[in-house]
Amino acid sequence: AQSVAQPEDQVNVAEGNPLTVKCTYSVSGNPYLFWYVQYPNRGLQFLLKYITGDNLVKGSYGFEAEFNKSQTSFHLKKPSALVSDSALYFCAVRDPKGTYKYIFGTGTRLKVLA
Amino acid sequence: GAGVSQSPSNKVTEKGKDVELRCDPISGHTALYWYRQSLGQGLEFLIYFQGNSAPDKSGLPSDRFSAERTGGSVSTLTIQRTQQEDSAVYLCASSPPGRADTQYFGPGTRLTVL
Secondary structure (H helix, E strand, O other), rough: OOOOOOOEEEEEEEOOEEEEEEEEEEEOOEEEEEEEOOOOOOOEEEEEEEEOOOOOEEEEHHHHHEOOOOOOOEEEEOOOHHHOOOOOEEEEEEEOOOOOEEEOOOOOOEEEOO | OOOOOEOOOOOOOOOOOOOEEEEOOOOOOOEEEEEEEEEOOEEEEEEEEEOOOEEEOOOOOOOEEEEEEEEHEEEEEEEEOOOOHHEEEEEEEEEOOOOOOEEEEEOOOOEEEE
């Protein structure tokens, strides 16, 4: 069965420091992977996706994620965190051989401290 | 342009009552998704519509839940005989043709069942 795990409920990082939000998945074959962000009192917003090709994917707001097939991971990263990056981040996966049924992780709350 | 809109934004109902939640997707978007976001449980896929194809209803948790999409646009999620465990935020998302993997989310409807 497909699954996504976000092992950290919360990540704290100082402003200006690099940040990483972790995601691992379990899908047979080659998955499609996604990151979404939910800012306070706002809807979920698409950040980036991995479909195929280069393992390093660049997305909105300076975020990037690296697909690692051997470790079945798709960690979200940013070289220098901003206070405004504080939000709830969701990783999601879809089996491209299946329907458009996405499996979302439970979310990681990122808090960037000034 | 206008984003995905959902109504009502908040709904409080009594156990056993039926509720209808509405989603207006972005104009021209052919794919429409419903999710349920419960505290600490991430997003749970409910149903997916794509154009005139039969919807993927595999995520609906019970036969009390149903959804329809009229004219390929507006969608209504109906929950019959609501239970307290139905309390959650119900999110709708839509995707444009050819980009079904990029979802645009609405603000959600917060349902509280007393």
